[in-house]
Amino acid sequence: MTRIDDRPATTTRRGALRTLAGAAAGAASLPLWARYTHAQSAEPIRIGFQVHRTGIGAAYGRWYDRTTQAAARLINEAGGINGRPVEIVAEDDGTDPKRGAEVVEKFATQHGCDIAFGTLFSHVVIGSAPRAGELKLPYFVVSEGHHVASGMLNRYTIQPGITDVKSQVQAMAPFVTETLGKKVTLVFPDYAYGHDHRDFFSAAVEAQGGEVLAKLAIPPAETSFTKYFPKIPRETEVLYHVMVGPGVLTFVKELGEFFGGRGPELFGFIDSLEAVAIDSPGLEFLEGSHFWEGMPRYAQPDQSEYDAFYRQQVGVDDTGASVSDPTDISTYGHMFGCWETLYVVKAAMEASGYAGPENRPAMIEAVEAMTEMPHSRQHPQGPKIFNGKTHQVFGRQHISQVRDGRLVKVHTTSIEDTFYPDEVDYTTRPF
């Protein structure tokens, strides 16, 4: 099913796109007009889903897939987008930036996808985004990385379904210093994700009058951790840990053995224990410690009807496990981002009267025009505010405490707690 598409034609198409961008900008201001003139085709809207099926991100990828399929099914049951059914075209990127870029090319030039979507790991996002920009393919990432809002990427890359690490960390810091202690030691993996935590959290803690005593970077792929723990200063009141990857269970277990019950308070990110049962053998040590959660894994007493609906549709029970297999734990703190992003895509395509690739710039502008996203079935995690200039969404954050082997929500930040000054204005960049 190769499509004949020779070189000169491509060049012409690029030229045509440029012309159309201007026209489409006009179309965005007339959504209803656009909708009625373009929605003639019943061809499916093809959404390229870049999924981590293999490689280090596979545990996340599996649940990102389930969430995406559930949202797509619901959208189709409700009539699709602009009267057209949605088709999810999934491709494995092996959690590798090189393959990620190839997959984005495949979506744009082979599968004829309208947009690409769904990437989690930051290095895959950063490796793929330049190609998405060059191919003028809207690229909706669900990554938590600060890469979008930092201005590193391009006008076609947007993160409307999940908050970024900078805002998460900044919103957590007051709780940590006020409730747990002011003398903090950071333990983080020695790569960019960890460095973001190190930099943003250090700044936020110092702004709160706290003090960062030590910053302990652990080499990636490390499998034993006890030998590093003596570097944790004795006077540490709070140990802030953001380890990720398959070594995390070992990390927590060895931390428990090291301190033997005499340790500092622990504050971690649930990223460490996504897809892992919190009552696993060896994790008893976490009892009483605190975690950031994007969305509480355990159904809370004040659970919203939207959370209940979302849980049921994706097939997750009240403890965050799969309804069909209680040992299959979801990545509940992150995967809502796929669901919410697909609904943002739907809203943007409908607002811009999206009919085909020539409307991509108009669709981007429609997303950029979004601001408030109310708590709803489309946004089950909570209300959000989208910043069109930085292409990044902002929302409430949750802190949970481990009590009796369950995660119990103890604090919710406001959306305003997560704001920081804009670092980029993508809307000034050309399409």
Add this chain to the structure above:
Amino acid sequence: MEIGPYFLLATLEGAVTAAVLALTAVGLSLVFGVMRVVNIAHGEFFMLGAVIAWWVAQAVGGHPALGFAAALVIAPLIVGGLAAAADMTILKRLDYDPERTIVATIGLLYVIQQVTLMTYGPEARPVEAPFGTRLAIPWIEHAEGGWRLYWPWGLSTTSYKLAVMAAAAAVLLGVWALMARTRIGLVMRATQMDRGMALAFGIPVERVYALVFGLGAGLAALAAVLIVPIRQAHYLMGADPLLLSFIVVIIGGLGSLPGTVVAAVLIGLSDGIISVFFSPTLAKIIATLLVALVLVFRPQGLFGTRAA
């Protein structure tokens, strides 16, 4: 933590790494030494051992020690059998050509990883240790009025970690006895020294190869069963043991089992001890460069008699 207790703690941690590494590497050393092939899939046999240990522990249930004991027997047997089968169906047909074996075992690595991903899944899963009491360790310091004993903050190990070291030592002794004191060991050593001569003396070299390949994989699986209560089973866990065991085998000197064990201890301990003095990633860089430099200035390895 003060430098003395820290040093002791790093040494203990290094010793656990060394114990498991020695078992894994001795398996590879056998294969490398006797068959002269580079088995890229060795780490995957290690991973299979851990994954099968999880299955067995789940299936047996009851007290953790029961499942663990069963896994100790079952995992190495299954993995060893699989490896022997791979040897007879694939490697034998390649005539043990070194380069083709590399490609074929990379293929095997893909197959094993994908099958594990499809059946076991992408999660890291823990196996409960049969026992694991935390043991605080005392230290002496010179205070006013003479020496006194005290319990430094954080200085501890677990009974299970000590048991891992003991078990590894026992298995290594067993391997040594097998190689040095039994007929089958004699046959393996003869095949290692001169394949052609062994054939001429009527040794069934093909069967010896299958046995060695199975034994090597079985040892890797056994090491994984021992470590899995400390580190969890995960389908990508094979890469590190593969690289480390390679290093250990070469540093120790090709074909020298005692050399392999000594190198494992050196590498395991230095990994722990260097981390006392440098920031973690810098410590890894230094440890890695040290390995390279040892080989640069002693290419035959520490105990090798011929150039590797």
Add this chain to the structure above:
Amino acid sequence: MSDGRKVLLLHGGLLAGLFALHFVLPAYHHGNLARIMVLASYAVGYNVLFGYTGLLSLGHALFFAAGMYGMALPLHHLGLPAGWALLTGLGAGAGLAALLALLALRTTGVAFLIVTLMFAQAGHLTILYFGEVTRGDEGFVIDAAQRVLWGIDLSAPDARYLAALALFAASLLACLALVRAPFGKTLIAVRENEERVRMLGYDTHLHKWGAMVISGALSAAAGAAYGLLFGYAGATFGSVQYSILPLLWVLLGGAGTVIGPFIGTLFMFYLIDLSSDLTTAYMLVAGVALIALTLFAPQGLAGEVRRRLWRWLP
């Protein structure tokens, strides 16, 4: 027709064919082939050391990454123009290879394999250690505005394809010239029997050193071009996986053949790409295919062709 003419015809024909494909390939395969040509240049560089000199390195990701970062860091942080950045990348890789060869060539066989592997691991960790400038594993985007060489925008598909083809042609022709020159013939002799070559009065150590520098320089050129053409530099390109890949490509295509690295890279790329269309378990398909290939084409694809058909294949 003489063997020399056949060689020129075959390799010239390949390059001409690749140029012709530029005009007819559908967009997706056009993009893929650009990528494959850059990676094949890397494999050609690897083959100089492995296929022709007989030294099995597992550390070439170091040279590929040195080229990529040697190009991308001055471009990104200092605003060096793309042309100069390519040269700094090439220089970084060649210089590193020249230096490390002095140490690594004290060893042979599996010890050489481990030494190169260790240097590459140390290099990979160093990229992570200096995360402030390299952005570690996450890497960084190379700004499209900076990816302009002599006024040509390398982020455009046509320019990218032709640039990749130019690089590949240069690597292929350099390799061809090398193996037909006395220097290259000596390398092959070293591979076959180093002792005898030394007895004949050749400085085999100097020859091996030269081979490693050439190999490192070609790998670095590919790494620098990859970063510049696809707009991204990241630490994964320095990981052990990217040392194993060129070995795999070369073995599949045929070690010690000029055309083999390209065939192996092409084969492996489409093996993964096509099997992932059929099943999500594409690694299983790829694994089985690799095993089957070693069973039925023991000398790699081009190696089999040489053995059965074209004895003259260089």
